[in-house]
Amino acid sequence: MSSPIITRFAPSPTGFLHIGGARTALFNWAFARGRKGKMLLRIEDTDRERSTDAAVTAILDGLTWLGLTWDGDAVSQYARAERHREVANELLKRGKAYHCYCTPQELEAMRAKAEAEKRPIRYDGTWRDRDPSSAPAVVKPVIRFKAPQQGETVIEDHAQGRVVIPNKDLDDLIILRSDGNPTYNLSVVVDDHDMGVTHIIRGVDHLTNAARQTQIYLAMGWSVPDMTHVPLIHGPDGAKLSKRHGALGVEAYRAMGYLPAALRNYLARLGWSHGDDEIFSTEQLVEWFTLDSLGKSASRFDFAKLENLNGHYIRHTPDAELLRHLLAFMPHAEGGPDLLARTDDAMKAKLLRAMAGLKERAKTLVELLKGAAFLYASRPLSMDDKARQILVDGGHAALAALHPVLAGAGDWTAHTLEAAVKTHAEQAGLKLGKLAQPLRAALTGTSTSPGIFDVLEVLGRDEALARIADQAKP
RNA sequence: GCGCCCUUCGUCUAUCGGUUAGGACGACAGCCUUUCACGUUGUAAAGACGGGUUCGACUCCCGUAGGGCGCGCCA
Structure with a gap:
């Protein structure tokens, strides 16, 4: 029997949960749930x-609203x-890391020079093999990972396939800052290892990190x-997701x-x-989701399609449940x-009856x-332009x-009311629309x-008749 | 600049060498109809480009173009 699947969602708390993160969480969640595994949550707060x-x-x-649950407590990195x-x-002891005494200013100069000379921007390895005894006493060193300089690092990726990165293009990254705090790439590797994470699912923007992290895993023998x-x-x-587009927190979608x-x-x-499945339940997603059916190209966020789907879900949600959603949304x-403050039990009953x-x-x-x-409107109703025209x-x-x-x-039911109005229309030789539209205007203040x-039934006899009387003139 | 990745209708996608290249959203047109919707029927709409490989390429390979991501004592 294979070991249980453990995935993790690891956002950094520097802003809201944006839509890309939400999808990453969804995939991690669906994958774990579909395999009786666990999804862990880790907050990457080392900054x-x-x-x-x-x-x-x-x-x-955001995760809770989306219905994505994690196992255990959220871990603070x-x-x-x-x-x-x-x-x-430990890496230092194994000779897989070393102290670097370059100052931020020196590094900045190094980058500027490389850029000016159109060379790749990378740490030049000044302290990689230098004797620490020559270190300037005033500079607090950082610890850099001693990355392999020859060969290549391979990432066997479910979505991207086999990705090969030449090691010469990966420089010696800082794993411990001069203030003694660890940096992202080190923390991620250690945490994922310690937490027993078996599957890492995240955005491609981490692909290069995957290579560096792979080197650290290897250096530790993990x-x-x-x-x-x-x-x-x-x-x-x-282009990149902007605020105007979809780079909003999930609370904005709510x-x-x-x-x-x-x-x-x-x-x-x-x-x-x-396949061609467009509308499916979350249960089906969990059942169907596999890492290998992921695409490789970026996709654009399309609000029109989201709206269409949302409309479908609204129409197919039972009235009472939809009312609960509406109340929670208010x-x-x-x-x-x-409006919520004005929603008493009587109003809820009306909403429920009108929901269909x-x-x-x-x-x-x-x-x-x-x-x-x-x-909710109170008499006399205000009319919009179209209603007034009608x-x-x-x-x-x-x-x-x-x-x-x-x-x-x-009796005041839609059925008998309709019969009454239709009879009246016939006797008066009028098309139903000639009566329905004025009624709509008087009853709702709008043309739709x-x-x-x-509407007549839901409003109730007294209120409906009063609204009609308000607009009835010879 | 260097590295990695991507490229099928406007958009999301199916296809895993042989299809009239399918579906969905959106668009347009018709039907339904008391409004708006819903529903329904139909139409237009795609393999970036150029070379190979092959009996046969959207599918495999190479190149070009375009796009994305990464290159912090950020994550």
């Missing part, structure tokens, strides 16, 4: 300057610095985890009214596929908190909420004639809404 607690919270909240130092010293570097997500214009399930489905189809919506008609017309929860606005073009009179008809209807008889 004390830029890491913030707020970012950690945002990342945890910084908290493990002592262990990282220990490994750095086995190298299985690697998968997934292609990046670009903006609609093919505020735009997307359902977690829809976003998961959409994200899964970016860079991964299962605090994050513009003007939502105010509402959800057909919404691609996002923002639109769903907007569609429900007429339920009323002016004979609407007022039509309503005046309709009011007694509705008032005299038997769910089926008008459902």
Whole structure:
């Protein structure tokens, strides 16, 4: 029996959980869940300057909202610095690392010179084989990894295939800063090893790091985890994801009214596929997901397709469940908190009854909420331009004639109301639209809404009749 | 500049040497209809370019072009 699968998601808390990170987390999660493995969460906070607690919270909240759960507690990488130092010293002892006394200024000059001469920008190995006794006493040294200079480093990658990097192109990276704190590449290797990570799934922007990390694994005599570097997500214009495009935190997607399930489905189809399947459940994703079915080229973020998917999910979510989503969404919506405060049990009941008609017309929860606005409106309703025009073009009179008809209807249900209005239309020789549109205007203040008889029913006899009376003029 | 990677409809993708190159979003047109939607039917739309290999290339190889990523005492 093979050892259990352990994946990890390792974001750095320098900002929100952006969409690319969310997808990486989704893949790690799906892979682990599909194999009865575990997904660990590690916060890469070794950069004390830029890491913030707020970012950690945002990342945890984002993952939770997306429904991606991790096993065990989130691990702080910084908290493990002592262990990282220990490994750095072990490397030193093994002759796989050395002290470097170059100052940041000297390194800067080195880079500038290389750039001016159009040479590759790399550390020149000044202290690689130099006798430390010649070290300047005032400079606190860093520890650099003694990278192999000959041969090549190979990464067997599930998504990228076999990637070969010439060792001469990889310089001696710093693994321990002059202040004694470890750097990313060292910490990652030590943590992944100590945490028992078997599969690393992350963005291709880490491909070069994978090579350097592989060298460190080898230097320590540790086995190298299985690697998968997934292609990046670009903006609609093919360039880097910008704020305007999609480089937003997942909380922004929540505020735009997307359902977690829809976003998961959409994200899964970016860079991964299962034949022609477009719409599938998260359970199916977990069942179908394999590392080898990942693509290799970057994909562009397409809001139109996300909207379409989201609309599908909204339409297929049971009314009561959708109402819960809507209620949970309100605090994050513009003007939502105010509406939420006005949502008592009676209003919830109305929303629930209107939901079937509402959800057909919404691609996002923002639109769903907007569609429900007429339920919250108070008399006399304000009319938008189109509604006003309908009323002016004979609407007022039509309503005046309709009011007694509705008032005299038997029971206040969509069914009987529809029968009553249709009979009236026939007798008056009018097309149904000539009555429905004025009703819609009077009842909702707009020219679009769910089926008008459902609107009548949901509003209730008293409120509906009153709204009609408000607009009825001879 | 150096290294690595990528390139099928506008977009996401299927195809794993032999297909009329398929699906989805979007677009356009029709149908349905009390509005808006939903639904439904249909149309247009692709192998970057140039060489090979092969009986046969979107698929394999080489080159060109375009694009991406990386090259910090950041992660």
